[in-house]
Amino acid sequence: xxxxxxxxxxxxxxxxxxxxxxxxxxxxxxxxxxxxxxxxxxxxxxxxxxxxxxxxxxxxxxxxxxxxxxxxxxxxxxxxxxxxxxxxxxxxxxxxxxxxxxxxxxxxxxxxxxxxxxxxxxxxxxxxxxxxxxxxxxxxxxxxxxxxxxxxxxxxxxxxxxxxxxxxxxxxxxxxxxxxxxxxxxxxxxxxxxxxxxxxxxxxxxxxxxxxxxxxxxxxxxxxxxxxxxxxxxxxxxxxxxxxxxxxxxxxxxxxxxxxxxxxxxxxxxxxxxxxxxx
Amino acid sequence: xxxxxxxxxxxxxxxxxxxxxxxxxxxxxxxxxxxxxxxxxxxxxxxxxxxxxxxxxxxxxxxxxxxxxxxxxxxxxxxxxxxxxxxxxxxxxxxxxxxxxxxxxxxxxxxxxxxxxxxxxxxxxxxxxxxxxxxxxxxxxxxxxxxxxxxxxxxxxxxxxxxxxxxxxxxxxxxxxxxxxxxxxxxxxxxxxxxxxxxxxxxxxxxxxxxxxxxxxxxxxxxxxxxxxxxxxxxxxxxxxxx
Numbered sequence: 001x002x003x004x005x006x007x008x009x010x011x012x013x014x015x016x017x018x019x020x021x022x023x024x025x026x027x028x029x030x031x032x033x034x035x036x037x038x039x040x041x042x043x044x045x046x047x048x049x050x051x052x053x054x055x056x057x058x059x060x061x062x063x064x065x066x067x068x069x070x071x072x073x074x075x076x077x078x079x080x081x082x083x084x085x086x087x088x089x090x091x092x093x094x095x096x097x098x099x100x101x102x103x104x105x106x107x108x109x110x111x112x113x114x115x116x117x118x119x120x121x122x123x124x125x126x127x128x129x130x131x132x133x134x135x136x137x138x139x140x141x142x143x144x145x146x147x148x149x150x151x152x153x154x155x156x157x158x159x160x161x162x163x164x165x166x167x168x169x170x171x172x173x174x175x176x177x178x179x180x181x182x183x184x185x186x187x188x189x190x191x192x193x194x195x196x197x198x199x200x201x202x203x204x205x206x207x208x209x210x211x212x213x214x215x216x217x218x219x220x221x222x223x224x225x226x227x228x229x230x231x232x233x234x235x236x237x238x239x240x241x242x243x244x245x246x247x248x249x250x251x252x253x254x255x256x257x258x259x260x261x262x263x264x265x266x267x268x269x270x271x272x273x274x275x276x277x278x279x
Numbered sequence: 280x281x282x283x284x285x286x287x288x289x290x291x292x293x294x295x296x297x298x299x300x301x302x303x304x305x306x307x308x309x310x311x312x313x314x315x316x317x318x319x320x321x322x323x324x325x326x327x328x329x330x331x332x333x334x335x336x337x338x339x340x341x342x343x344x345x346x347x348x349x350x351x352x353x354x355x356x357x358x359x360x361x362x363x364x365x366x367x368x369x370x371x372x373x374x375x376x377x378x379x380x381x382x383x384x385x386x387x388x389x390x391x392x393x394x395x396x397x398x399x400x401x402x403x404x405x406x407x408x409x410x411x412x413x414x415x416x417x418x419x420x421x422x423x424x425x426x427x428x429x430x431x432x433x434x435x436x437x438x439x440x441x442x443x444x445x446x447x448x449x450x451x452x453x454x455x456x457x458x459x460x461x462x463x464x465x466x467x468x469x470x471x472x473x474x475x476x477x478x479x480x481x482x483x484x485x486x487x488x489x490x491x492x493x494x495x496x497x498x499x500x501x502x503x504x505x506x507x508x509x510x511x512x513x514x515x516x517x518x519x520x521x522x
Contacts, residue, residue, distance in 0.1 A: 216393070250402060262472055
């Protein structure tokens with residue numbers, strides 16, 4: 001299926017007036033000038049994934065998505081599949097999430113499923129199928145360290161935090177690869193910051209909103225209080241930004257400096273982290 | 280308020296020639312393709328940053344006779360200056376919040392920890408951009424905080440929410456103008472921290488609701504939209520061209 005067909009198929013799902021604008025303003029879209037307004041239109045209509053997918057695909061006209069973009073988006077799709085099914089199962093698990101916290105998780109659940117739909121729509125026939133997951137982190141054994149993830153709320157919250165913080169680092173690590181593809185870059189970044197919002201909320205929830213270390217919205221040094229997630233936080237204690245030790249250019253203390261800059265992970269690092277979740 | 284947004288309390292490090300070493304290292308290591316670094320020959324001067332060697336690129340922000348600032352987004356330097364302007368605004372806001380006499384009474388202990396941490400993060404971002412830009416940086420901006428009641432918890436948190444969401448949308452929308460992968464990576468390291476702030480502030484306003492992340496996709500606003508929103512809080516006029 002060509003990207004043009006996919007884009008047109010998407011447009012058919014959008015309000016005709018908006019669809020018309022999407023088509024007639026394609027030149028403007030190509031320059032990025034209309035992106036924000038179109039996304040806002042999508043937000044109002046609840047069709048953000050479709051609107052963004054149309055933007056992403058329209059940038060490539062009749063041609064297929066570049067192989068580089070397909071690779072990055074399929075990588076993101078694996079992570080979003082992993083998150084979406086995790087929250088779907090968690091929200092559906094009787095007695096797992098206390099009533100007071102359900103809104104937090106249904107909110108995140110909705111976002112992750114929307115991200116999946118956006119990526120699948122953008123990738124079209126190139127979208128990879130959803131893997132089978134083992135949320136115990138046991139490579140399919142079901143007996144990994146998080147075996148009680150859907151019966152023990154503390155485990156569930158801990159795995160949620162690890163997913164969100166990993167997701168932030170994963171998207172961040174792909175920004176440079178997407179640099180030439182401006183619309184896709186922007187779409188990825190607008191997901192990236194939402195994952196960071198999720199991460200902050202879950203981190204704080206785990207500390208019952210006391211905002212005591214390490215259960216703050218931000219990552220202090222490379223600290224984790226979740227056994228087995230060291231790789232998720234490795235390198236977050238970096239103080240060298242743009243080749244400069246930032247502790248030499250500001251009075252801000254090293255602890256807060258490590259919090260002030262989130263760090264990327266490479267695709268290989270992320271895949272190594274999530275591998276035991278994938279059967 | 281007449282204080283400037285830039286409240287550095289520490290001199291930048293200098294080498295034996297008086298050259299600001301951290302910025303020199305920054306430029307070398309950030310991989311700014313084509314960047315020319317002209318070291319001034321005499322002690323006491325600072326490293327001069329020139330924009331990437333591309334025909335027609337500006338040498339940094341243009342400052343008008345009345346202090347009005349024009350940022351040219353065809354240059355990465357001015358995209359960084361745009362970020363620097365927003366970080367100046369955020370840092371000044373949280374410094375003002377934390378030094379207000381009411382700070383210790385209107386905020387609970389956990390909220391104070393949050394706001395002091397965010398203040399430090401924003402000051403770090405501001406100082407980082409100042410060091411990175413060196414002599415190419417825009418002047419210190421003058422904030423206008425008259426509409427904010429710093430003795431009122433809701434006024435402070437609502438303003439913080441506005442600034443953090445604006446910051447997230449600004450980075451998300453400006454990334455497409457950045458040409459250098461190193462600079463893009465640095466913006467990425469900062470924007471997710473701004474998003475963590477936004478989430479936290481929103482939760483302080485409406486705990487355990489879905490407000491921490493109101494949409495599946497954050498906004499990516501154009502600099503024009505962002506600067507229109509920021510305009511009431513900054514004395515200096517800032518205009519972006521080529522974006």
